[in-house]
Amino acid sequence: MPTILAEKTEVYEKKGKNKKEFQNSKTILKIKDLYKSYNIKTPVLSMIEMELKQGEFVSIIGPSGAGKSTLLRCINRMIEPSEGSIVFDETEITSLSKKALRGERAKIGMVFQHYNLVSRLTVFENVLHGRFGYKSTLKGILSIFTEEEKQLALEILDKLGMKEFAYKRCDQLSGGQKQRVGIARALVQQPKLLLCDEPIASLDPNSSKVIMDHLKEICETMGITVLVNLHQVDVAVKYSDRIIGLNKGRVVFEGLPKELSNYAIQDIYGSELEDLIVE
Amino acid sequence: MNAQFDVIKKKRIQMTIILLVMLLIVFGAKVLTDFSFMEGLASIPGTVFWMFTNLIPTAEAMENFPKVMERLWETIILSILATTTAGIFALFFALFGSKTTKINGLLALLSRVIASVFRNIPVVAWALVLVISFGHNVVTGYFALFFTTFGFLVRAFMETIDEASTDSVEALNATGATYFQMVFRGVIPDTLPQMLSWVFFMIDTNIRSATLVGLLTGTGIGYIFDLYYKRLDYPTVGLITLSIIVVVIVIELISNKVRRMIL
Amino acid sequence: MQISEIASSTTSSIKVRNGKIQIKTFNRSNFVLQLTLAFLIIFTVVAPFFLDYKSIDLQTAIFYTVDNLKMMFLQPALNQITIGTALIQILITLALAFLSTVIGAVISFFLAIACAKNLAPTWLSNTIITFNSFIRAVPTVLWVLIFAIVAGLGSVAAILGMTLHTIAYLSKAYSESFEEIDGGMIEALRATGAKWWHIIVHVVLPQTSSYMISWTFLRFETNYGVAIAMGAAAAAGGIGFELFMSSSFYYDLHEVGAITYFALIIALILEVISVQIKNRLIGSR
Numbered sequence: 001m002p003t004i005l006a007e008k009t010e011v012y013e014k015k016g017k018n019k020k021e022f023q024n025s026k027t028i029l030k031i032k033d034l035y036k037s038y039n040i041k042t043p044v045l046s047m048i049e050m051e052l053k054q055g056e057f058v059s060i061i062g063p064s065g066a067g068k069s070t071l072l073r074c075i076n077r078m079i080e081p082s083e084g085s086i087v088f089d090e091t092e093i094t095s096l097s098k099k100a101l102r103g104e105r106a107k108i109g110m111v112f113q114h115y116n117l118v119s120r121l122t123v124f125e126n127v128l129h130g131r132f133g134y135k136s137t138l139k140g141i142l143s144i145f146t147e148e149e150k151q152l153a154l155e156i157l158d159k160l161g162m163k164e165f166a167y168k169r170c171d172q173l174s175g176g177q178k179q180r181v182g183i184a185r186a187l188v189q190q191p192k193l194l195l196c197d198e199p200i201a202s203l204d205p206n207s208s209k210v211i212m213d214h215l216k217e218i219c220e221t222m223g224i225t226v227l228v229n230l231h232q233v234d235v236a237v238k239y240s241d242r243i244i245g246l247n248k249g250r251v252v253f254e255g256l257p258k259e260l261s262n263y264a265i266q267d268i269y270g271s272e273l274e275d276l277i278v279e
Numbered sequence: 280m281n282a283q284f285d286v287i288k289k290k291r292i293q294m295t296i297i298l299l300v301m302l303l304i305v306f307g308a309k310v311l312t313d314f315s316f317m318e319g320l321a322s323i324p325g326t327v328f329w330m331f332t333n334l335i336p337t338a339e340a341m342e343n344f345p346k347v348m349e350r351l352w353e354t355i356i357l358s359i360l361a362t363t364t365a366g367i368f369a370l371f372f373a374l375f376g377s378k379t380t381k382i383n384g385l386l387a388l389l390s391r392v393i394a395s396v397f398r399n400i401p402v403v404a405w406a407l408v409l410v411i412s413f414g415h416n417v418v419t420g421y422f423a424l425f426f427t428t429f430g431f432l433v434r435a436f437m438e439t440i441d442e443a444s445t446d447s448v449e450a451l452n453a454t455g456a457t458y459f460q461m462v463f464r465g466v467i468p469d470t471l472p473q474m475l476s477w478v479f480f481m482i483d484t485n486i487r488s489a490t491l492v493g494l495l496t497g498t499g500i501g502y503i504f505d506l507y508y509k510r511l512d513y514p515t516v517g518l519i520t521l522s523i524i525v526v527v528i529v530i531e532l533i534s535n536k537v538r539r540m541i542l
Numbered sequence: 543m544q545i546s547e548i549a550s551s552t553t554s555s556i557k558v559r560n561g562k563i564q565i566k567t568f569n570r571s572n573f574v575l576q577l578t579l580a581f582l583i584i585f586t587v588v589a590p591f592f593l594d595y596k597s598i599d600l601q602t603a604i605f606y607t608v609d610n611l612k613m614m615f616l617q618p619a620l621n622q623i624t625i626g627t628a629l630i631q632i633l634i635t636l637a638l639a640f641l642s643t644v645i646g647a648v649i650s651f652f653l654a655i656a657c658a659k660n661l662a663p664t665w666l667s668n669t670i671i672t673f674n675s676f677i678r679a680v681p682t683v684l685w686v687l688i689f690a691i692v693a694g695l696g697s698v699a700a701i702l703g704m705t706l707h708t709i710a711y712l713s714k715a716y717s718e719s720f721e722e723i724d725g726g727m728i729e730a731l732r733a734t735g736a737k738w739w740h741i742i743v744h745v746v747l748p749q750t751s752s753y754m755i756s757w758t759f760l761r762f763e764t765n766y767g768v769a770i771a772m773g774a775a776a777a778a779g780g781i782g783f784e785l786f787m788s789s790s791f792y793y794d795l796h797e798v799g800a801i802t803y804f805a806l807i808i809a810l811i812l813e814v815i816s817v818q819i820k821n822r823l824i825g826s827r
Contacts (some may be wrong), residue, residue, distance in 0.1 A: 106454065118469055121468050133456060141460060141463040164555050314701055326693070359582075400805075401785075404801075407798065494683060527678070540570065
C-alpha cells in the first residue's frame with residue numbers, strides 16, 4: 001500500500017532499537033529558556049530547557065498546576081510564550097507570522113484530555129479536520145477532501161480499530177472511542193510531533209491502557225515523536241523513553257524511567273506526595 | 280455550638296431586614312403608582328366574567344375574519360422576516376464578540392457594547408421614532424423589531440458559542456485550520472441547532488411584540504386590534520385575540536417539534 | 543491507488559458514491575435541520591414581496607430617519623419636562639415593574655410547587671402548563687387593555703396584565719429548577735417522616751433559592767422594558783407615557799432622545815446587576 005503511512009513504516013523501522021541510540025537521531029524539538037507568566041510575580045513556566053529526538057516517547061509528570069498544560073500549549077503557541085526559543089523541525093516557532101504558524105501547527109498533532117471533537121459531526125468528518133492545515137480556506141469550509149486524504153483517514157481509523165464507527169456521530173461514542181478519534185485526527189495531519197495533554201485523565205483503566213498502547217505503537221512504528229502530559233507516575237514509567245518532572249513551572253527532573261527514584265518523585269510532587277500515595 | 284447558634288441568628292436577622300426592606304419598597308411603589316391591591320383583586324372576577332360574555336366572536340364579528348387574517352398574515356411575515364435577517368447579522372457580531380472565536384479584544388468589546396445598546400433601547404422608542412419618517416407602514420414595524428431582535432440574538436448566540444464550542448475551537452486551531460475553517464466546520468455544526476432554537480423563540484416573541492409595535496405604528500394585527508377596541512366592537516376584539524393565541528401556540532408547537540428533532 | 547481499489551479494499555461499512563468515498567451518511571436530525579434552514583432562507587427571500595408597502599418613498603424615508611436619529615441621539619434635550627419629572631417618571635416605571643414582579647413571584651412560587659413534576663401530580667402540572675401557555679400567547683398589551691375595560695386605564699390594569707405574564711414566565715422557571723433537585727434528598731426527608739411542607743421549606747427552598755432570585759431579577763429587568771411599553775401603548779404612566787407624548791404629541795425628537803438615553807442607562811444598570819447576581823449566585827460555568 002503506497003500510502004504515506006506505509007512509507008514511514010519502512011523508513012523509520014525502529015523496533016528493537018536501543019534506547020540510547022536516540023542521541024544520534026535527528027532533533028525534532030528544542031526548547032531553550034522558555035518563560036511564561038501572566039503577571040510578573042509568579043511565572044507559570046520558567047527556564048524550561050528540553051530537547052526531543054525523532055521517535056522518542058517522552059512524558060511530562062508533575063502535580064496539577066505545575067504548568068504541564070501551559071508548556072505543551074506553548075510549543076504550538078496555543079498559548080503565547082513570554083520569552084525564550086522553541087525550535088521545531090529546524091524552524092523557530094516563537095517568531096513565526098500567523099500564516100506560517102498555521103503551517104507548522106499542521107505538522108504538530110495535538111490530543112486533548114476532553115477529546116475536543118465537534119460532537120455533532122461524524123467520526124469521519126472529525127478525523128478529516130486534521131487536514132485543514134494543508135487546505136485552502138474555501139475547500140475546508142466546503143469539506144472538499146481528496147480521495148487520498150479520505151483513504152488515509154480510513155487507514156488510520158482502521159489501525160486504531162475505529163473504522164466501523166466512521167459514520168457514527170461523535171456524541172454517540174464512549175470516552176475511549178472519542179479519544180481514538182482524537183488521535184486519528186492528529187495522525188491525519190501526518191505530524192512529526194504529537195502533543196498529548198492528559199490523554200487518559202478522563203478515561204477508565206481499560207480504555208487508558210488501549211490509548212497508551214496506541215500512542216506507544218504510533219511512536220515506534222511511525223517514528224513520530226510523542227510528548228505526553230501524565231498524571232500517573234506508573235504509566236509514565238511503563239511507557240516512556242524519558243521522563244521530565246515539572247514542579248511550579250520548573251524542570252526538576254529529567255532522565256530515564258529507571259532513574260526516577262522515590263526521592264525524585266518527592267522532588268516533583270513535593271507536599272502533594274502524600275495525597276498521591278493515599279490514592 | 281454557640282458560634283453555630285450565632286450564625287443561625289445572624290441569618291435570621293438578615294432575612295428579616297431584607298423582608299422589611301422589600302415591604303418598604305412595595306409600599307413606596309404602591310404609593311408612587313397609585314396602585315391598590317384591593318382594587319386589583321376586585322377587578323379580576325369582573326374581567327374574567329366580562330371576557331366570557333363579551334369577547335366571544337359573534338357571527339357579525341366573523342364577517343371581519345378576512346380582514347383580520349390579512350393583518351395577521353402581515354404580522355407573521357414581519358416577525359419571521361425581522362428575526363431571520365437580524366439573526367444573520369447577530370451571527371457575525373456573536374462570532375466577533377464571543378470569548379472563543381473573537382478576532383481581537385477591541386472588536387469583541389465593541390460588538391458586545393453595540394449589542395447591549397440595541398437590546399436595551401426599548402422597542403417602543405424605535406417604533407415611535409421610525410413611525411415619524413416611515414409613517415404607518417410595515418417598514419416601521421420591521422425595523423423596530425429588527426433592532427431589538429438583533430440585540431437579543433447577539434447575546435443568545437454568544438452564550439451558545441461560548442458554552443458549546445470552546446473545546447473544538449482549540450482542537451481546530453491546533454491542527455492549523457484557518458479562522459473561517461474553524462468557524463464553519465467547528466463552531467457552526469455544534470451550535471447551529473441551539474441557535475435555531477433561539478431563532479424560533481424570537482419569532483414567537485416577535486409575534487407578540489409585533490402586536491405592541493402595531494398598536495403604536497398602525498400596522499399589522501396591532502392596528503386592527505386598536506381599531507376595533509376603540510370602536511368598542513368587542514366580539515371582533517375577541518376574534519383578533521383568539522387568532523393571535525392560535526398563531527402563537529401553533530408556532531410554539533412547531534418549534535418544539537423541530538427543536539426536539541434537531542437537538 | 544486507484545479509486546476502484548479503495549472501494550474494494552475497504553469493508554462494506556464504507557460508502558462509496560460516484561467513485562467517491564462519502565464522509566457522512568443520511569441522518570434525520572441533520573436533514574430536519576437543513577430543511578428548516580432552507581425554509582427560513584427561502585421565506586426571508588420571498589416574503590418581502592408579499593408585503594404591502596403602500597406608497598412609501600424609501601429614499602426620502604431613510605433620509606428623514608437618519609436625520610431624526612441624529613436629532614435624537616446626538617442632540618438630546620429635555621424641553622417639555624424637567625429632569626426632575628423625568629426621574630420621577632422613571633421611578634414610576636420601575637415601581638410598576640417591581641410590583642408586578644413581586645406579586646407575580648409570590649404567586650409563581652405556589653404555582654411552581656403545584657407544577658413541578660417531582661412535587662405534584664401529573665394532571666395538576668399539565669393543567670398549569672396549559673394555562674401558562676394560554677396566558678403567554680396573549681401579548682401583554684392586550685391583557686392590559688382587556689383589564690382596562692373593567693379597571694380603567696392606569697396602573698391597576700397595567701400591573702395586572704404584567705403580573706399575568708410574570709406568573710407564566712416565573713412559574714415555569716421555578717418549577718424547572720425544582721425539578722432539578724436531586725430526588726434522593728426529598729426521599730431521605732420523606733423517609734424520616736417529614737411533612738410535605740417541611741420538605742418544601744428545608745429542601746426545596748434552600749436548594750433553589752439562588753436560582754429563583756436570579757430568575758426573578760431577570761424578570762424584573764424584562765418587566766422594566768414591558769412597563770415602558772405599557773406606558774406608551776396602554777397609558778399606564780411612567781417614562782413610557784412621556785416617550786409617547788414627546789414623539790406623537792409634541793414631535794420633539796430631542797426629548798425622545800433624552801428620554802431614550804435615560805431609559806437605556808437604567809436598563810444597562812439592571813442588566814449589569816442581573817449578570818452579577820447570576821455569576822455570584824450560580825457561578826459562571
